[in-house]
Amino acid sequence: NRLGELVRLANQFGALPEPPRVINIVGAARGGKSTLIQELARRLEGISFDVSMIYRALTWKAVRQPDVLADPERLLEMVQSTRLEYRNGRMYVDGIDVTDELHSEAVNAAVGQFGRDESGQDLPARHEARRLERGMVQELAHQGLLIISNRGFYPGAAFNLNVTSTLEERARRQQHELRMQGIERPIQEIREGLAERDRLDLIDQLHARYPGLFEDIDTTDRTVDEIAEEVLGKIQRIFASQVDMADRQRWLLDEVVEDRQNQPVGRTAFLLLKGGEEGGLHPTIRRKILH
Numbered sequence: 054n055r056l057g058e059l060v061r062l063a064n065q066f067g068a069l070p071e072p073p074r075v076i077n078i079v080g081a082a083r084g085g086k087s088t089l090i091q092e093l094a095r096r097l098e099g100i101s102f103d104v105s106m107i108y109r110a111l112t113w114k115a116v117r118q119p120d121v122l123a124d125p126e127r128l129l130e131m132v133q134s135t136r137l138e139y140r141n142g143r144m145y146v147d148g149i150d151v152t153d154e155l156h157s158e159a160v161n162a163a164v165g166q167f168g169r170d171e172s173g174q175d176l177p178a179r180h181e182a183r184r185l186e187r188g189m190v191q192e193l194a195h196q197g198l199l200i201i202s203n204r205g206f207y208p209g210a211a212f213n214l215n216v217t218s219t220l221e222e223r224a225r226r227q228q229h230e231l232r233m234q235g236i237e238r239p240i241q242e243i244r245e246g247l248a249e250r251d252r253l254d255l256i257d258q259l260h261a262r263y264p265g266l267f268e269d270i271d272t273t274d275r276t277v278d279e280i281a282e283e284v285l286g287k288i289q290r291i292f293a294s295q296v297d298m299a300d301r302q303r304w305l306l307d308e309v310v311e312d313r314q315n316q317p318v319g320r321t322a323f324l325l326l327k328g329g330e331e332g333g334l335h336p337t338i339r340r341k342i343l344h
Contacts, residue, residue, distance in 0.1 A: 074194040076288065077207035080216030082250045083223035083230075085272040085280070086202035089216065092281045099198035105164075106144045107186050109155040110137055112164040114146050122163060125170075128178040132168075137185060139193065158236070165250045173252070206266050212288055215267035216280075222273045223247055 076093065078086050087103050094101035111132055115121045121128050138145040143152045154160065168179025190207075193199050206213055224244045231238050268287050272280050 074199060075190065075207060075210040076198070076200045077203050077210035077213045078201065078216055079203050079205060079213065079267065081218075081223065082247055083227045084216045084218050085226070085277075086216055088277055089272075089280055089284070090200045090202045092277050093200045093284060096281060096285065097198055097200070099200050100193055100196060101142075101200050101202075102139060102190070102193055103202040104186055104190070104204065105202065106139070106152075106155060107137060107189065108167055108182060109160050109164050110144050110146045110151055111135060111182055112160050112167045113151050113154055113157075115167065116159045116163050122167070125176045125178060128168065128176070129181060132178045132181045132185070135185075137189065139189060156230075212291055213267050214284060214287070215269045217269060217271050218273040220244055220247060220251075 076097075076099075078090050078093075080086050090101040090103065093099070112122075114135060115128060115131060118127075118131065121131055136145075136147050138148075143150050144155065145151070168176050168182055170176055190199065190201060194209075201207070201210075221244070224240055224247055227243050227247065228238065228240055231243075270280060270283055270287075
């Protein structure tokens with residue numbers, strides 16, 4: 054009967070999730086993440102945010118204080134006392150706009166090892182930096198659709214994309230960026246530096262261990278437009294399946310409201326309010342049922 058079908062659907066679909074707020078782009082250094090998130094934000098009318106700016110900003114502050122990077126306790130105290138803000142694409146440290154200094158040679162040389170010991174293990178300062186990262190991402194996500202460039206899986210994201218390209222391609226990109234700054238550096242030195250960053254970031258190991266967490270896209274020898282088109286196609290397919298589920302849940306809500314006018318809804322309403330057998334229903338849906 055219809056009531057039984059409603060109970061079955063309530064158990065199957067449970068709680069309606071929050072609207073998608075975060076698209077997470079991960080990948081190795083100089084893989085093209087920053088350019089891609091800016092293009093996606095433009096096309097989707099969202100907000101782009103490179104999470105590495107947090108670690109670069111903290112590194113910028115640390116390298117200005119003698120020996121702080123080598124002292125885990127002082128580094129932790131520094132992170133805890135630092136006020137970071139991200140406004141209109143600019144990063145502020147204790148009220149100072151440091152955006153244009155985040156890719157200086159001093160920061161580039163130190164950021165990979167920030168908050169890590171010699172073996173690459175995270176120290177308390179890096180854990181504290183991650184706490185700041187989570188808070189900033191959550192705050193920005195409440196302002197609209199957020200497209201982030203990150204170094205790992207983001208559990209709250211609607212979409213996690215792993216951007217890949219060859220080490221040679223990434224070394225050429227960095228060499229070009231350095232030349233634009235008037236800096237000449239041998240390609241072999243750049244390759245070695247990127248390989249060390251890869252070792253510390255452990256992105257390949259994470260991807261190999263949990264292959265189902267990411268969608269993959271190779272950016273080698275491809276334009277930003279080509280990459281963005283492919284990514285948007287992947288996002289559209291994922292969002293379409295979420296919209297379909299939301300549509301079925303809205304139909305279910307309409308059925309419950311209609312049932313309430315004719316008969317006690319009992320267990321069906323309880324399941325909906327509770328969010329199936331597991332979680333809490335979206336507040337908007339809960340209010341509609343109650344009122």
